[in-house]
Amino acid sequence: MSNPTIRESGNVDVCEDCMFLSVNGERPTEELPNWAPFSGANWADNTPQLQPSPNFGVDDDDTEYGMTEFSATPCESCGATLAGKRFDFMTWETVRPALTITTNGHQRELIAFADLTELEREQFDYMRADTYESHTPRFFRYRAWTYDAQEFTRITPRCESTYGDVHPVDSGSPLLQWDGAQPDTYFSGVLIRWGHDWSGEPDYDSVIVGSWSE
Numbered sequence: 001m002s003n004p005t006i007r008e009s010g011n012v013d014v015c016e017d018c019m020f021l022s023v024n025g026e027r028p029t030e031e032l033p034n035w036a037p038f039s040g041a042n043w044a045d046n047t048p049q050l051q052p053s054p055n056f057g058v059d060d061d062d063t064e065y066g067m068t069e070f071s072a073t074p075c076e077s078c079g080a081t082l083a084g085k086r087f088d089f090m091t092w093e094t095v096r097p098a099l100t101i102t103t104n105g106h107q108r109e110l111i112a113f114a115d116l117t118e119l120e121r122e123q124f125d126y127m128r129a130d131t132y133e134s135h136t137p138r139f140f141r142y143r144a145w146t147y148d149a150q151e152f153t154r155i156t157p158r159c160e161s162t163y164g165d166v167h168p169v170d171s172g173s174p175l176l177q178w179d180g181a182q183p184d185t186y187f188s189g190v191l192i193r194w195g196h197d198w199s200g201e202p203d204y205d206s207v208i209v210g211s212w213s214e
């Protein structure tokens with residue numbers, strides 16, 4: 001269980017125009033038809049803490065650092081090939097801990113409220129006995145606890161615009177192979193995937209259960 005950390009990923013040397021844009025938000029006064037700042041490989045992340053940070057200046061001995069008066073190397077932000085001044089910026093990346101999913105892959109039948117023990121029923125005070133709902137399968141037991149499958153939040157890719165209560169995850173996350181999540185900490189929780197009947201159709205009366213932790 002640990003936090004994602006941000007660490008230095010490298011350096012880029014950028015032209016004067018890109019430097020002023022990054023440091024002051026100042027755009028060049030002259031027309032630059034092909035100027036595409038921040039399009040370089042290490043500049044793409046738009047979260048503020050991952051923006052490249054200036055790594056140039058003048059140190060205590062009046063020595064300039066991170067600045068090159070004349071360089072023919074293309075700008076690593078906009079790709080400009082015009083030779084000239086270059087300024088050094090530090091780039092950053094997020095490092096996420098590896099995610100582990102545990103499951104036995106077994107499909108289990110859901111249990112109706114009416115079929116839970118009295119002790120279990122006390123856990124779900126929003127349910128009422130002797131209603132149609134109380135006879136609908138929706139609960140399951142997992143690791144000495146009882147869960148309501150209807151209370152799991154839907155897992156969706158982070159960028160997708162969605163309504164309601166969802167559990168957003170990064171694209172490519174193994175959690176996207178699951179339908180619902182119920183976190184117990186920010187880094188762990190229980191997962192469900194709806195079952196399938198003999199013909200391969202979804203069966204919402206059963207689930208496969210797993211757990212994840214980072």
Ligand SMILES: [Zn+2]
Pocket residue numbers: 014015016017018019037075076077078079080
């Ligand atoms: Zn540039």
